[in-house]
Amino acid sequence: MSLDQAQINRDLASALSAIASAVNLDAMKQIKIDFVGDKSPLAKANQLLASIDQSQRAEFGKLIGSARAQINQAFEKKSVELSEVRDTEVLLTERVDVTLPGRRTLKGGLHPLTILTNEINDLFIGLGYKVAEGPELESAWLNFDALNIPADHPARTMQDTFFVEPLDANLVLRTHTSPVQIRTMLDEKPPIYVICPGKTYRSDELDATHTPVFHQVEGLVVDENITMADLKGTLDFFAKSIFGENVKTRLRPSFFPFTEPSAEVDVFFNGRWIEWGGCGMVNEKVLIGCGIDTKKFSGFAFGMGLERTLMVKHGINDMHDIVEGDVRFTQSFGVGNK
Template identity: 85%
Template sequence: MSLDQNKIAEDLAQALRAIESASDLDGLKQVKIDYVGDKSPLAKANQALATVDQSLRAQFGKLVGAARAEVNQAFEQRSAKLSALRDSQMLLTEKVDVTLPGRRNLKGGLHPLTILTNEINDLFIGLGYKVAEGPELEAEWLNFDALNIPADHPARTMQDTFFVEPLESKLVLRTHTSPVQIRTMLNEKPPIYVICPGKTYRADELDATHTPVFHQVEGLVVDENITMGDLKGTLDFFAKSIFGDQVKTRLRPSFFPFTEPSAEVDVFFNGRWIEWGGCGMVNHKVLDACGVDTKKYSGFAFGMGLERTLMVKHGITDMHDIVEGDVRFSQSFGVGKK
């Protein structure tokens, strides 16, 4: 490449025109490649200085250097101007109206079942009871045998119980929270006053009134001179605290292996009798299995499903609403609203 003063001046003028005509930063980037970068005419002229006669090299070197410096200065000035223009446009198009109300996220909240559980716990703590909990994966002996449920009882079959493999482990997903009562009697001496809330499992299909994973609350009292009258009075107080002073309760004779005598608890609520749970005096065989002196102590126990209690109290007709996690269900209880 031969160097010529006119050609250098022409390349300089062309680069300056291109820089000035760039209307935005993206266009200016292409101008930099074409007229400022290593492949631009002035960059190639600078590379050609090595071929110029030694006597003319200094002269052409100053010329090319001055031209490149002028192009770089023009580029920086245009870049600063276009950047400022872009920023001012962004301020106009992306401005924030600080007078608008802020976006508020929904507040978190407890599920209605948890609220009910806490309400029941607080109720019985006020009566002097303790809240007892136990593992959901339970020993078969604690879930069945200690509760006087024989090996041939239907509840122990695969149709009703989730057994954990290997079957030789004798482990089940607890079918009720009664094992917590057994653990309490094994570890504590009477008098015993406990309430046992928790999650339980049975091999049921999910439908409007059943779910394979549900919650129970059970109560146990073991003390001297405990009678069915104490049980009835406790259940009356429990029902009125949950459903209101207008509710009535009744006991219907029934059978449970772990209580004798046994009864079903019904509540008269919203104009009809509704089955609420089971109860009875703790069977002497259960007390004996736990090492409780049956000559000195007696006791009562009761158990209710929390989902059923929630459905009765609030007129819920479909179990799906409780278990499927739709936030609109919780919001209907005033939970999680803005």
């Protein structure tokens, strides 16, 4: 390939014509590739300078340099013009009417169950309790045996418990937060005052009053001279703090393997008695299994379902409202309205 003055002039004319006829910045991108970039005809001509006779280099170098300078100058000028046109169009098409009311974006918030959990934690922390937590995947020994629940107890069947394979690993999804109480008694020496909130699992179908994944809060006290009177006073204070000063509580005799004596806790709320949870004095077998001297120490324990508490407190009739994540439910609690 040889250099030709006429061809250089034709390449210059083609470039200037293409630039002049460009209607937008996208077209300018292609023009840059075709006439300005390293693969443009004039760029290739500039590369041939080294192969022509030395006596012609200055002449052709000046000619090619002038042509490229004209193209670059025209390209920059046209780019500025088209940028201004684009900006003007954007201002017209994307104009914002500042007189329109603003769009309100709902802020996120805590789920009512979390709010209730925090309220209960704060309540008992104010009484000197500690908040204790434990794993949701728990050993069968901590979930059952240490709580005096024998191997033939109905609660240990597949109908009530999620067992984790392989079955010989003896791991379950905890059916209550009571294993946290066992862990606490194994790790700490009395006096013990703990509240244990957390998620639990049982093989229940989801319906208006049941769910396979639910939340509990349990309390444990182990100290000298602890009696049922201490338990009753604690539950009275707990109920009044959650449901209001006018609420009443009563204990009905019941049976739980890990407490003796045991009782069901009812609250008189909105004109009727409602079952709230279970409680009792910690069974001596449980205390002895955790290495606690039962001649010196005694204790009480109680446990309530948080979904149950929320339903009673706010008159919720269907468990689906709590677990299905409908934002209209949380907004009724003032969450996400601001």
